Amino acid sequence: MRTIRDQFAISPVHRERLAHIGRLADRLAVHAQVADERNQLSLESIEALKAMRYPAYTVPREWGGLGIGLYELVLYQERLAQGDASIALGIGWHLGIIYDLKEKRSWRESVFRNLCKEIVEKGALVNRAATERATGSPSRGGKPQTIAIRKKGGFELRGRKTFTTLAPVLDYFIVTATIEGTDEHAEFLVPRETRGLRIDPTWNMVGMRGTASHDLVLDGVRLPEEALVCIKTDSHRRAASPYLLFIPACYLGIALAARREALKFAASYQPNTLDRPILYTSNVQQLLGQMDLELSAARHYLYAVAERWDERPDDPVLLEPDLGAVKTYAVQTALSVVDKAMRIVGAHGLALSHPLQRMYRDVRFGLHNPPMDDMVIHSLAQRAVKEAENGNQRDPMGI
Ligand SMILES: Cc1cc2nc3c(=O)[nH]c(=O)nc-3n(C[C@H](O)[C@H](O)[C@H](O)COP(=O)(O)OP(=O)(O)OC[C@H]3O[C@@H](n4cnc5c(N)ncnc54)[C@H](O)[C@@H]3O)c2cc1C
Numbered sequence: 001m002r003t004i005r006d007q008f009a010i011s012p013v014h015r016e017r018l019a020h021i022g023r024l025a026d027r028l029a030v031h032a033q034v035a036d037e038r039n040q041l042s043l044e045s046i047e048a049l050k051a052m053r054y055p056a057y058t059v060p061r062e063w064g065g066l067g068i069g070l071y072e073l074v075l076y077q078e079r080l081a082q083g084d085a086s087i088a089l090g091i092g093w094h095l096g097i098i099y100d101l102k103e104k105r106s107w108r109e110s111v112f113r114n115l116c117k118e119i120v121e122k123g124a125l126v127n128r129a130a131t132e133r134a135t136g137s138p139s140r141g142g143k144p145q146t147i148a149i150r151k152k153g154g155f156e157l158r159g160r161k162t163f164t165t166l167a168p169v170l171d172y173f174i175v176t177a178t179i180e181g182t183d184e185h186a187e188f189l190v191p192r193e194t195r196g197l198r199i200d201p202t203w204n205m206v207g208m209r210g211t212a213s214h215d216l217v218l219d220g221v222r223l224p225e226e227a228l229v230c231i232k233t234d235s236h237r238r239a240a241s242p243y244l245l246f247i248p249a250c251y252l253g254i255a256l257a258a259r260r261e262a263l264k265f266a267a268s269y270q271p272n273t274l275d276r277p278i279l280y281t282s283n284v285q286q287l288l289g290q291m292d293l294e295l296s297a298a299r300h301y302l303y304a305v306a307e308r309w310d311e312r313p314d315d316p317v318l319l320e321p322d323l324g325a326v327k328t329y330a331v332q333t334a335l336s337v338v339d340k341a342m343r344i345v346g347a348h349g350l351a352l353s354h355p356l357q358r359m360y361r362d363v364r365f366g367l368h369n370p371p372m373d374d375m376v377i378h379s380l381a382q383r384a385v386k387e388a389e390n391g392n393q394r395d396p397m398g399i
Helices: 012-038 043-051 070-083 085-104 109-122 242-268 282-310 316-350 355-368 373-394
Strands: 126-129 147-151 154-164 172-179 185-191 197-200 214-224 228-232
Touching (some): 012 043, 012 085, 012 355, 043 085, 070 085, 070 282, 126 154, 185 214, 242 316, 242 355, 282 316, 316 373
Parallel strands (some): 126 172, 147 172
Antiparallel strands (some): 147 154, 185 228
8 A cells, every 4th residue: 555655756767776775774773773882884785786886876877876866866765865964864874976977077087987996896985074163064164274284286285074884884084174275175085994084983973873874084095196086166065965954854864753653553553541542532533644644744845845946947046945845844854743753753753763763863963964944934935035136126106
């Protein structure tokens, strides 16, 4: 029977792939609990993703990947997060970055093609190490304290990055650095086996524990000239990018998983004050209805924006603020839905052995993934101000 879980799979290809990913997600759920308890990345889950060639889903078709668009990325990531949110967020960074590079072709073709070859042939994994203590969220455009010093034939990198998701299993790190003596920010593609690179296992948070988002230390890392893959311009520092839609998908996935736990509980829990399970009480049904109302609005918004972007909108200026707004809206919804699921399950959900308490901790992290709420609200306000100013010029009497 089709449920709200697969309601956005609108073609036979979607349904087939989603069913495949759904089976995997259900297997990952078992490892998620252990990873959380041990504060460790689940290596079994990463191997399972590689075995089904998931890391190649966004690699361009001409180089052996599936070349999926934004809508499919959101669809599969949301489902994966229902099994293990940490793994979904981690592999989401990898898939999103490759999607973005596929769309923009901003790197030298040979470098991108070689990376894609390794992803297709060996399941290589990549992520961006952009955050530092001094900059906070890189989406605010802070100057990296990691420096790239020009040397004969290349560069030397020195610095420390925080929040490097999937650090223990990455084959490549995309490291942002300031080129010494300039104001230029650049990105360098750094292979894991480079001398001077090490992981400092600092990650010990209350949630998303399975992401292993440790510090990356660059201690005199020597790189050839071609490791510089991109000079960051202002247009690269936009608050929201289409590829970041894997983030709202992840947090809505957590909300859907919490809803499922609440439904399962409500259908089976029957205290001796009732002659039927609590599923049939009006207080529980009010919460269930409210959860589905909120989820429905957030998911329709997310999938509509993804589809619109896939269709190459003529007016990105109009749609860009929605890329951020949809994340803010999805995370607010996910927080509210998980809270309601917790109310349905009551104190049972607070047991450390219960999956809901992990979802309750994990969902909070959505607030601290980009784009940040204040920047999103600001960009929406700017769009409205521009509209008012343009309206004023055309018709000074009324906006
Ligand atoms: C689970 C998880 C995984 C992550 N994975 C990665 C990754 O793989 N790679 C990576 O590079 N990063 C990663 N990050 C880092 C993430 O992108 C943010 O950089 C990080 O969470 C810090 O964001 P913050 O808003 O909490 O911190 P800060 O930017 O330090 O903000 C702290 C507070 O100060 C305020 N503030 C800071 N600067 C300003 C300003 N200019 N104007 C107004 N208010 C300001 C904020 O609103 C907030 O209230 C990850 C984060 C999480 C939680």
